[in-house]
Amino acid sequence: MINMINMITTILYALLAVVSLAYLADYLLAWNDDPKEPPRLRARIPLIGHLIGIIVSGPSYHSVIRNDETTEIYTLGILNYKLYTSVSTRLLPLIQRQSRALSFRPMIQTVARKWGDANDETDRLFRETDLITEFSHVMKTSLAPGPQLDEMNMRMAQRVLVDLDLLLGDGKEKKIKLLEWARFAITQASSCGVYGNQHPFLDDKVYEAFWAWHAHLSAHISGINFDILSHGYHARAVVFAAHAKYCTSIPPDTSSLFLTRWQCLLSSGLSVSEASKQQATLPIGMLSNTVPTFFWTIYEIFSRPALLSSIRSEILTFAITTSGPRHILNLTNLKTSCPLLLSTFQETQRTRHIHAAIRKVTTNTLLDSGKVLLKEGNYLQMPGHAIHYSQSTYGPTARDFVPERFMDPNLKRGGADFLAWGAPPHLCPARQFAATEILILVAMLVVRTDIHPAEGTEWEEKPGLEFADPVTVLNPKRDVEVVVRVRGEKEGRWEVEMGDGSRASRVPLASG
Template sequence: MYEFLHGIAALVLLAYTAEFLFSLSDDPREPPRVRPTIPLIGHVLGIMRGGPTYYTETGNSTSAEMHSLGIFNYKIYVSTSSRLLPMIQKQSKSLSFRPFLQITARKHGDASDKTYEIYGGDLTYHLSHAVRTSLAPGPHLDEQNLRMGKRVLIEIDDLLNRGGPFEARNIHLLEWKRHLVVQASSCGVYGDQHPLLDPKGMAEITAHLAGLDIFGKRHEQRKVVYDAYTKYCRELPNDGSELAREHKRVIREAGVDELDYAKQASLFTITVFSNTAPTFYWTVWEVFSRPGILAEIRDERPSEGVMSTLAFRKVMTDTMLDGRYLLKAGNFIQMPGHLIHSDTSLWEEKGAAALPPSGFVAWGAPPHLCPARQFATVEVLIATALLVVRPDLQPHGDAWDKFPALNYKDLSTLLNPRKDVCISVGVSDNWVGKWSLEMGESRSRVPLASG
């Protein structure tokens, strides 16, 4: 027993000693270090436990506009100030998001050593340019939006046609919304015969996207998704999007083989689905949990779709920010949106309801704005509009939870609810009939979805 206690004491002493030794390399010009409760791994545990709210906790422990979180020999520089945002944006070469594309290619795309090396070169630049161009407002995006919208209509028709004409339908809201987003987004990007039509593939991608996979136990789920994309990507169908064609062209021309290309194509399941589904969920939750807003929208038209995001970048070279904060190369910088959105120097001591919608950093920070923001917003708006006017949604128990708990273990930057909601779906008599969708042409390079 004493030996065990002595061993624990020695381990704790070693951890504190290592934490102290790592801190000796701190430059006095760096943002002040916030020490964890548990040395070495405390910040990792805090981020896993609290997600983005952990940065609020650490930010409240110092008056500085930036602070450092030490994790072994690495640091995360956390900016809690809206004043520093423009300065960080101007340093896009030295404070870059691109290294994470290479990490993602290996972590979630099972990239071979050769492909991983290719992603460390100019491929990410050319790929980002091709994706932004393909998703810019214009005829290609119009075609993609139309395919997506038609699939949304099919999914809602299917929902309302379940059971008898006067029979209530019960669904789990988040589960159904994930299904709709996967099917509609996939139709938009990959065509009607997209890789995730198989219900098994749908189940596996949902499991793959849910939570952290520290021990790599979700390899089998990923393999099902990889196999579906490998079969699809051998020859892209004619109704696939310009985005899918350009994505394949750029990656293959860079020297990535056919198998690795298909695995990288499956990453769209993360970038497109993981954040659009919770965005759709919370948009519908906000509308239907407020009867006054729901009635107003039904009298007019749906006009809102909101998404929140976190900005994470790597420090490529030593960078002096604002003449005050030294950011050392090899470390990381985090700009948590929640802290900036609730900055009282901007909004004063006002309630959340009084904050202007234009005040939210909805799609990241330039120059790394979400390239799919137009597509995602249109998808959320179409689906929300159809749900507002066609069905009646009522949670079991007849009341919406005003403060639903969040799942901080999700991969998405906009968090999902911790508990799904069981919903009764009724048909609104005012809008029974056959529905179709018409899509207008893009007339502006910066439409509503860029707000």
């Protein structure tokens, strides 16, 4: 008994010593803070408390710990790093002007190394040459509104029609898992647009391998690798092999996006095998955020009958023409003449967006006329959730879902106020393609179907979220089983046309 008591006492003293040392280390790390650095917000658990909070609470963590609404920027201490956190729309333009000192480049380099499995030479090229600048340029150019993007959009739209006909063609009621179907439909449509009609994800094994790899992306990039049995790496190898095969004979209907990326990588000095691995990371950006954004847009619309009716009427009036059994969706009108649909889509992004745009501080940087100092080697984040819920920008209803919000001409929009597509100057180059794809799919489902939760269930007001995914819009923790019924008056043959080429082909997004 005495030995047991002594052992317990020893353990308790050891734990006390560890806790004391942790608090001492936390105190000493803060001792060297410059008075101009953003003030530290202390965590209850020293050194790793904020990391645990972000993992457990997700996007709401920044609202929970921020006890002073006037604080625009603060510091979270995580081990020996400082994570500066700006929740201010006023400071964001100042941050954006410091794009060299507050750099996104290290994030791209990490993706190339961790997800693209870059070898030492490829890693050097990404770090020491102009490859990242040239790579970003060709992506922006090939995805800008114009003939190249129109070609991608039409190929993507044609595949949407195929998958909707597979779902609805026999006219019978279907029971599906909404997220599972959304993932399949977006993968197939996006891949047709980007790779051409003979894309790698037509192979079920490659499709399944990509999403198996995707489930491990956070572990692979974080350095805290829970993929002990290498399931994610084995799945990635399947995707890599499929891209290596595709790149040996790139089909003629591949997009300018894929082709110019490929040429850029090769001309920068990457070997064919290394370039094909980097190309295999393309569907991460292409699919990861489009799937949940589409899912939640459908969820928000179909769970609100009055909103569904209004959007359906708007689409039928302005974007659909019918001649006998033919129904034609006009893409130009869908983009520019359906403001309630577009507003609902963007309100879904505003309320569901959780991403914190992150930059590395590459040199000591002063902001706000020298009042704020960010020290080299640390990181800066701009959590979109905190900014999107700011009452100073979005008024007293900032925490509510207001479908018409983005129809308000008096609403300040874009730049520092709406971060769903990133923080300028690093906006998602594929935002026009992704937005068009989601609007087409949503419009088709709204007009052609009625969707209800399966018997015995209902639309949840606040369904659980999956915090582990490396996405800007979180997936639901549990898929939703729904019943899809065909709207009989809209049966027939469906087509998509580009519309009036003289009009702007750009979706008028808040982010541009």
